Amino acid sequence: MLRIDVLTIFPALFDAFLETAFVGVARSQRAAEIRVHDLREWARDRHRSVDDTPYGGGPGMVMTPEPLGPAIESLAGPKGPDRAGHVVALSPQGRTLTQARLAELASGPPLLLVCGRYEGIDQRVLEIAVDEEISLGDFVLSGGELPAMVLIEGLVRLLPGVLGNPESLQTESFGGGDFLEGPQYTRPPVYRGLAVPEVLRSGHHAEIERWRRDQALARTCERRPDLLDGADREESPGSRSGGDADSGRVRPGGSRTTQDNRDAAD
Numbered sequence: 616m617l618r619i620d621v622l623t624i625f626p627a628l629f630d631a632f633l634e635t636a637f638v639g640v641a642r643s644q645r646a647a648e649i650r651v652h653d654l655r656e657w658a659r660d661r662h663r664s665v666d667d668t669p670y671g672g673g674p675g676m677v678m679t680p681e682p683l684g685p686a687i688e689s690l691a692g693p694k695g696p697d698r699a700g701h702v703v704a705l706s707p708q709g710r711t712l713t714q715a716r717l718a719e720l721a722s723g724p725p726l727l728l729v730c731g732r733y734e735g736i737d738q739r740v741l742e743i744a745v746d747e748e749i750s751l752g753d754f755v756l757s758g759g760e761l762p763a764m765v766l767i768e769g770l771v772r773l774l775p776g777v778l779g780n781p782e783s784l785q786t787e788s789f790g791g792g793d794f795l796e797g798p799q800y801t802r803p804p805v806y807r808g809l810a811v812p813e814v815l816r817s818g819h820h821a822e823i824e825r826w827r828r829d830q831a832l833a834r835t836c837e838r839r840p841d842l843l844d845g846a847d848r849e850e851s852p853g854s855r856s857g858g859d860a861d862s863g864r865v866r867p868g869g870s871r872t873t874q875d876n877r878d879a880a881d
């Protein structure tokens with residue numbers, strides 16, 4: 616079971632999130648246990664303060680070492696080799712979250728997610744009590760709650776038995792290597808003149824598989840060529856070994872578009 620604790624000053628933000636979709640399913644299946652804690656429960660003063668003005672001046676407020684430090688330590692223990700869990704602070708200054716890091720965290724120790732607010736967290740708490748800072752990307756939100764939810768959702772869908780079809784973990788973007796997934800289609804076969812590619816309706820599984828790999832590679836070349844820079848030349852989309860990635864069939868910009876299919880359907 617994946618155990619996640621969350622520390623926040625806005626616990627109500629998580630109410631619907633924890634009950635809905637795969638996160639709700641994972642909790643009801645007891646694949647995940649997620650507890651949300653109100654940081655103000657650890658506050659000592661009658662205003663239940665958690666922030667103060669920054670030293671050196673400047674705008675905004677900073678989350679104070681107390682009650683945050685003691686709250687983290689009471690939930691996760693003191694930082695060090697004896698700590699059973701892993702404490703993550705959500706921060707725009709952290710390491711950017713990737714699918715690979717999600718996979719590591721999903722099979723790792725229990726997590727405590729610390730949601731910052733205001734101008735962020737006093738540096739000493741980060742040093743004394745936090746193991747890792749994780750960012751969602753190069754932009755700034757007002758708090759760590761949405762990033763924590765993103766992290767939780769990304770973790771929960773990796774848990775065995777949570778997704779209806781675990782095969783989708785392998786074929787979707789970043790699932791079987793550093794590739795994007797190719798285009799997806801469903802009924803109707805022609806929509807506003809745009810036809811579903813013929814091969815997908817052919818029933819020829821090997822051809823469909825090859826087409827999907829080609830499309831995934833072409834789409835990755837077009838949209839995220841940076842992903843291919845570090846890719847193993849032997850890899851192909853959806854597979855960690857072998858495949859047609861180097862066959863030369865697919866070139867950047869060489870994918871067949873829905874527009875092409877419309878032309879083919881006319």
Ligand SMILES: C[S@@+](CC[C@H](N)C(=O)[O-])C[C@H]1O[C@@H](n2cnc3c(N)ncnc32)[C@H](O)[C@@H]1O
Nearest residue numbers: 705706707731734735750751755756757758759
């Ligand atoms: C307004 S931000 C603080 C930004 C900080 N003053 C800075 O310039 O780096 C407040 C909180 O939102 C969360 N946050 C904002 N952007 C984030 C991002 N890109 N990834 C993860 N957490 C983020 C963090 O928990 C952060 O402590």
